[in-house]
Amino acid sequence: MSRPKPNETSSGFESPRTDEPLFQPSSEVWYKDGNTILIAGDEGFRVYAGMLSEQSSVFADMLEIPLPAPQATHEGCPLVWISDSAVEMRYLLKSMLDPRYILKINQTLDLPALCSILRLSTKYNVVHIRRRAIEALQHYFPTTLSAYYNARERRRLSSGGVSTYFLLANTCREANANVLLPSILYSCSAQQLDTILDGVPDSHQGRVELSHKNKSAVIQSRHQLAHLARTGTLRWLYSGEGCSDKRCVAIRRRVGARLLEGRSIDGFVNPLSTFNDALVELIDGDCCEACQNAVERCVDNGREEVWKKVPSVFGLGSWDVLVKAYGQE
Structure with a gap:
């Protein structure tokens, strides 16, 4: 009608x-x-x-x-x-x-x-x-790394795809729900570059794109996030931590090359990845236990350090400031 x-x-x-x-x-x-x-x-x-x-x-x-x-x-x-x-x-x-x-x-x-x-x-x-509504959305887009990682399946089952992330990012920006924005924008930044630039089809709205402010923040973040990956979670590729055995060094370099070959055209690497496949490859390649432990520590510590910086990457300050501001609403 x-x-x-x-x-x-x-x-x-x-x-x-x-x-x-x-x-x-x-x-x-x-x-x-x-x-x-x-x-x-x-x-x-x-x-x-x-x-x-x-x-x-x-x-x-x-x-x-x-x-x-x-x-x-x-x-x-x-x-x-x-x-x-x-x-x-x-x-x-x-x-x-x-x-x-x-x-x-x-x-x-x-x-x-x-x-x-x-x-x-x-x-x-x-x-x-x-x-x-904000409290409910925090079950999907929380302020801690462990909760964010544990909610990945919940996000997958509840969303309508990437278009939902874009709509939610735009809504949170419009509604000044800043405590949600870092983890939502991070989820947007991990999408394919052409998807970020052009938007995605949506059954209800035809096509959904990030707002100009969100799109700009997400595109600019990808270079910073890739840098955090190289200097944080993937630091083990370049450091001598673990051991200097030639076999271990060769395996680390081979695994690192494969990881970097799979990155996006703009060089994006997800710094919050657990890199489980890489760790399995190290084990299968007979990398020594010291190297395996060093890589695990590097990834775990790197992910925590990256998460602390996610709000500032998107120009939103710090988690503490965002949580405090929300508590005062």
């Missing part, structure tokens, strides 16, 4: 056409005793104006402003058109009006849903819902 175009009356007020349905009642957010109908796209949501106003200063201002006559109504309820998509507004209203749904925010909602809730809860200043 397409949204009807309004007619303009002689008074200059635009009133909706009455010769076709104005909206499709929502099957999920439609309270029979509600007193206001919000219309997003072609979907109408019958809600309690008072409950929305109590939770949102933006809704309070919007719903308290008297509209000029003649005002469109349905079953005695005033109709209020909003510019957001029906899908996103449905997520927000369910979060605000259904206590059972609030519990799902931290438990079962996927990344696209959480992205929508974060964007609109920020836009409409629904503080408690915004905080819940």
